[in-house]
Amino acid sequence: MSEAARLELDRLSKSFADHVAVRDVSLNVAPGELIVLLGPSGCGKTTTLRMIAGFLAATSGDIRINGESILNLPPYRRNMGIVFQSYALFPHLSVVRNIGFGLEMQRAPSPAIEARVSEMLRLVKLEALSARLPRELSGGQQQRVALARALAIHPKLLLLDEPLSNLDASLRADMAREIRLLQRSRGITTIMVTHDQDEAMAMADRLVVMHDGQVQQIDRQEDLYERPANPFVARFIGRSNLMTGRLDCGKMLALDAGAPIALAGRYRGRGRASLAVRPESIRLMPPGAPGVLVTGQVELCTYLGAVVEHVVRIAPELAIVVRANGIGTDAATRHPVGTAVALLWTQSDECLFDAEDRPVAADRIHVR
Amino acid sequence: MTKAVSHQTLARLERLGLSAFVWIGIVLIGVPLLLTVYLSVFDEKLIVFPPRGYTLSWYLAIGPVFGASALISLQLALASVVGSLLLGVPAGIGLSRYRFRGVGAISTLLLAPLTVPDIVLGLGTYVLLVQMDEQLGSAITGSLAGLILSHIMITTPWVVRLCLAGLVNHDRAAEEAAASLGARPWMVIWRVTLPAMRQGIIAAGLFVFISSFENLGLALFLTSPGVTTLPISIFQYLEYHIDPMVAAVAVAQMAGVCALLLVLNRFMRLSQIVR
Numbered sequence: 147m148s149e150a151a152r153l154e155l156d157r158l159s160k161s162f163a164d165h166v167a168v169r170d171v172s173l174n175v176a177p178g179e180l181i182v183l184l185g186p187s188g189c190g191k192t193t194t195l196r197m198i199a200g201f202l203a204a205t206s207g208d209i210r211i212n213g214e215s216i217l218n219l220p221p222y223r224r225n226m227g228i229v230f231q232s233y234a235l236f237p238h239l240s241v242v243r244n245i246g247f248g249l250e251m252q253r254a255p256s257p258a259i260e261a262r263v264s265e266m267l268r269l270v271k272l273e274a275l276s277a278r279l280p281r282e283l284s285g286g287q288q289q290r291v292a293l294a295r296a297l298a299i300h301p302k303l304l305l306l307d308e309p310l311s312n313l314d315a316s317l318r319a320d321m322a323r324e325i326r327l328l329q330r331s332r333g334i335t336t337i338m339v340t341h342d343q344d345e346a347m348a349m350a351d352r353l354v355v356m357h358d359g360q361v362q363q364i365d366r367q368e369d370l371y372e373r374p375a376n377p378f379v380a381r382f383i384g385r386s387n388l389m390t391g392r393l394d395c396g397k398m399l400a401l402d403a404g405a406p407i408a409l410a411g412r413y414r415g416r417g418r419a420s421l422a423v424r425p426e427s428i429r430l431m432p433p434g435a436p437g438v439l440v441t442g443q444v445e446l447c448t449y450l451g452a453v454v455e456h457v458v459r460i461a462p463e464l465a466i467v468v469r470a471n472g473i474g475t476d477a478a479t480r481h482p483v484g485t486a487v488a489l490l491w492t493q494s495d496e497c498l499f500d501a502e503d504r505p506v507a508a509d510r511i512h513v514r
Numbered sequence: 515m516t517k518a519v520s521h522q523t524l525a526r527l528e529r530l531g532l533s534a535f536v537w538i539g540i541v542l543i544g545v546p547l548l549l550t551v552y553l554s555v556f557d558e559k560l561i562v563f564p565p566r567g568y569t570l571s572w573y574l575a576i577g578p579v580f581g582a583s584a585l586i587s588l589q590l591a592l593a594s595v596v597g598s599l600l601l602g603v604p605a606g607i608g609l610s611r612y613r614f615r616g617v618g619a620i621s622t623l624l625l626a627p628l629t630v631p632d633i634v635l636g637l638g639t640y641v642l643l644v645q646m647d648e649q650l651g652s653a654i655t656g657s658l659a660g661l662i663l664s665h666i667m668i669t670t671p672w673v674v675r676l677c678l679a680g681l682v683n684h685d686r687a688a689e690e691a692a693a694s695l696g697a698r699p700w701m702v703i704w705r706v707t708l709p710a711m712r713q714g715i716i717a718a719g720l721f722v723f724i725s726s727f728e729n730l731g732l733a734l735f736l737t738s739p740g741v742t743t744l745p746i747s748i749f750q751y752l753e754y755h756i757d758p759m760v761a762a763v764a765v766a767q768m769a770g771v772c773a774l775l776l777v778l779n780r781f782m783r784l785s786q787i788v789r
Binding site: 227231236252 | 690694
């Protein structure tokens with residue numbers, strides 16, 4: 147098995163006639179690491195992946211594998227295993243011929259192909275279906291064939307383009323785990339693209355959050371979740387409530403939407419700011435409870451099983467989503483629609499950003 | 515209750531109506547064919563009814579009378595199939611793959627042969643070929659080569675259209691997958707794109723063969739005494755004879771085409787191709 151490869155993207159950019167799809171993306175991927183490019187559609191993540199695969203030419207910047215630029219190599223010489231969103235199996239070839247295709251292209255001797263194909267079939271547990279055509283397989287099985295086909299060529303990199311989006315929700319989590327285990331056991335450097343943050347969180351060593359063709363933040367799950375670099379990341383990861391306004395005397399945020407919000411922490415500086423608070427960090431209390439930051443009225447109370455979700459309107463133009471445990475001994479009280487409630491959260495749960503969308507640190511460190 | 519009954523009656527009427535239409539269609543198509551078969555075995559010099567008796571002698575006479583022209587038609591049809599596929603398949607791949615200026619115009623142009631009657635195309639081609647021969651000193655007019663070229667001209671657009679239709683459901687990602695697995699561009703076309711087009715190509719080949727074998731409009735202008743196609747020789751025969759021979763040739767030709775379709779159907783389900 148080949149040594150795992152190190153991948154570097156160096157200020158990689160791609161412009162099309164009318165817009166810039168990817169702007170100055172730089173990224174270092176360690177050998178064996180699984181990186182997820184995450185972002186809403188049109189954020190440039192797929193374009194980045196296609197540049198790595200060689201299907202798109204970069205406008206500027208460089209892509210290096212183990213220190214060597216691969217920009218001038220055509221796709222068929224980059225030796226990358228790719229799993230496409232549609233799986234892109236060859237419809238006229240059996241499972242065996244699909245998996246062996248890459249080795250056939252390398253003109254490997256047929257005993258070697260056979261050995262490798264049966265190894266791959268075992269790996270993805272499809273020995274019993276080896277003679278089938280792709281259309282005779284379920285979505286999950288096709289997915290496995292695609293993965294086996296990509297891995298059969300001992301690729302330097304494994305590229306996964308929304309690999310789970312065509313699967314049933316029940317199958318998705320299983321498949322994500324399976325891919326993750328396989329990737330780890332093979333120690334193969336992997337880049338995956340997805341718009342689904344749960345999927346991304348479940349699979350990645352590190353995540354790259356992209357928006358408008360630019361990298362917003364590259365971090366591990368915990369850091370992304372707890373220390374988002376800007377309001378976009380805060381909103382995208384963890385679906386934070388975002389409130390914009392003016393920062394007054396360090397502990398009040400006068401919302402654009404009207405109501406003032408007391409802040410849990412103290413901050414230096416004045417002027418425009420935005421506040422991000424995750425739905426599950428907010429507690430609902432009766433009005434008048436100590437430490438209340440803002441009050442509002444319950445507009446919607448939804449029981450989702452494991453969680454209870456309240457929508458609380460704190461200003462005519464601004465509603466806050468609050469999620470709490472729905473079952474067990476510490477299950478949250480469900481507040482009927484129309485009830486007045488108070489919202490509170492702790493300093494470590496609030497993320498404040500200045501006018502330039504940079505995080506603002508609180509004055510004193512909160513002790514948990 | 516009454517409502518349920520009337521629903522049932524309606525459904526039954528609907529089914530009846532549908533099968534009536536189907537049977538009318540079958541009769542309209544089938545009766546002329548059956549009549550042709552019937553006429554072809556009349557033992558009469560002219561087509562008179564009722565016949566004195568029945569004979570298969572007309573079929574035996576087909577060979578000497580129409581054999582040579584049938585052979586020409588066969589050569590012409592096969593050459594048209596090969597030529598138009600060689601031109602049309604790559605064109606189809608190119609048109610489906612690349613978005614360039616004029617794609618729309620080309621697609622419209624590919625419909626043109628539908629709008630111009632064969633006979634007009636034949637006249638135009640004839641005039642063009644005569645001019646060419648005059649300018650270049652060549653002898654294409656009236657030659658088999660000229661006939662083949664003109665047939666390729668009118669059938670290629672069909673091939674392109676059928677190939678384009680065949681590629682509608684083709685997932686380009688499969689081509690990218692092949693490339694990522696080490697297949698060079700030609701290999702991608704050979705191993706992924708062409709297999710994906712297989713049904714379209716077969717349908718196109720069939721269509722070209724049949725339409726070229728049966729074409730009269732072009733051949734009227736472009737055949738010459740040495741080079742006569744089957745439809746032309748039938749046409750000429752009809753000018754002087756009205757006898758069951760013509761019916762016999764028609765039946766033989768139908769049988770040939772049927773045999774071709776049956777053989778193809780053994781290899782793939784035609785109903786899946788012609789949709």
